[in-house]
């Protein structure tokens with residue numbers, strides 16, 4: 452008997468359809484949400500993600516602006532581009548694809564984005580707003596995870612959520628979002644003592660460690676909801692495949708519900724980017740914000 456497989460592709464499709472309908476509505480007022488994506492360098496996975504973002508932005512009826520820059524781009528040139536995007540009224544959302552090449556200061560680059568256009572939610576102002584329970588731009592991957600959890604479980608109040616991973620992009624904002632939903636939240640990480648025992652306490656287990664299949668089946672509390680954020684490319688024999696941070700087959704036998712990789716959290720990340728762009732556009736035009744859930 453296996454747990455329910457959470458279909459992130461289907462959920463993301465529903466969310467994108469809803470966003471597209473809201474974009475049609477905005478068009479009747481002569482408003483077109485615009486998203487600028489900046490990619491620096493040659494990372495092959497980043498090129499795929501940025502291409503998918505551009506395609507899905509256009510499919511939703513929004514304007515997509517792509518800036519692909521050489522790996523040798525100097526910091527002042529990147530900051531100057533961000534300054535122009537900040538000043539451009541046709542652009543409501545700005546995203547700098549991560550990781551950046553090592554010679555660039557990611558903190559300074561993300562800090563240069565106008566917080567109102569920061570659809571990644573990585574600017575310290577948005578981080579602080581989220582942490583203090585105020586309206587913020589919420590990072591796309593944790594927002595997508597929360598939507599999947601609410602769709603599956605409804606009210607999350609009182610549930611014990613264990614987030615494995617403490618990154619600024621996923622682990623920390625995920626913990627903030629779950630806390631705001633009245634979960635009891637534990638953040639675990641590579642230095643946590645007895646990680647398996649911590650994970651076994653979780654009604655909700657979010658794995659965001661970046662280590663292929665690290666979370667074992669016997670670390671899962673029977674009936675728990677498991678959200679696997681990991682996207683790890685591994686080579687098995689002569690083929691490369693994508694696996695999460697959770698040993699899916701073993702975990703699925705114990706969990707009540709689990710996200711697969713691929714087809715779980717990943718598609719929600721881009722759908723939530725479109726949702727954030729729509730939100731930023733509505734805020735810029737003083738319009739009511741769209742409801743966030745699919």
Ligand SMILES: Nc1nc2c(c(=O)[nH]1)N[C@@H](CN(C=O)c1ccc(C(=O)N[C@@H](CCC(=O)O)C(=O)O)cc1)CN2
Nearest residue numbers: 500547548549550571591592713714715717718720721
């Ligand atoms: N500025 C940002 N950079 C990065 C982010 C981010 O949210 N903002 N997240 C990741 C990459 N990412 C989006 O940028 C992303 C990763 C994965 C997917 C996705 O749909 N994955 C598919 C599998 C795709 C594949 O075959 O590789 C899935 O899981 O089904 C979308 C977006 C790091 N950088």
